[in-house]
Amino acid sequence: MxxxxxxxxxxxxxxxxxxxxxxxxxxxxxxxxxxxxxxxxxxxAGIIKGYSAILDAEEAGFGVTAFVQVSINQNNEAAFDKFKMAVKHHPLILECYSLSGPYDHLMKVVARSNKELSHFILKTLRTFPEIKDAQTLFVLQEVKNTNSLPVKLP
Structure with missing residues (x-):
């Protein structure tokens, strides 16, 4: 507490x-x-996990952001494990969450250009194990982006 x-x-x-x-x-x-x-x-206690610099993606050269929803062939738990391992090692994937609903995972991906993102989606993503389906949502405008938790809520 x-x-x-x-x-x-x-x-x-x-x-x-x-x-x-x-x-x-x-x-x-x-x-x-x-x-x-x-x-x-x-x-x-692990409440503070660490300290880091927060970069502006666009100013750092990563002007393209997309969210990719992914469905996995759910043959067994090993399929999910293989996918998660591939995600953890790819530098363009900033975040990935396991979900309930029609898609199994949601990834936040950045790229330096549309061409680089297209290559990631059409070439790299296809090499990830056990992907059944993927849908890409391009970010048009960032409305809110924060890492600050509202710790003072009642």
Missing amino acids: LTTQDKEILVQLQENGRMPIVELAKATNMSESTCLRRTKGLEE
Whole structure:
């Protein structure tokens, strides 16, 4: 169970993961030692998984984003395992989720161009094991994109 102080730390770190402990303590109205202890505790508990730079995909040269829905031949559990292993090792696939419903998985894919995305869909995706069907949805405009969890909800 997260305390009010833990939530304050998480809100601040989601806004600025590089915030020095001195500033974090000040922003959360805690002593530096208490803030550091609580932050380390959140890390050790796995609530804070890590720290990283968040890149702008378009500015970094990846101006094409698509979501690909995939159905797997459901012969056995090994089919899903093979597919998941292929997904984990492909750099253009940023996210992949197992789903309920008509498709088994949803992947978020980025590419530098439509040509690169087309190659991924028509050539690379076909080499993935056990794919029965795939549907690609091109992103026209990003409306909202956040990694920040609403930890202060009641």
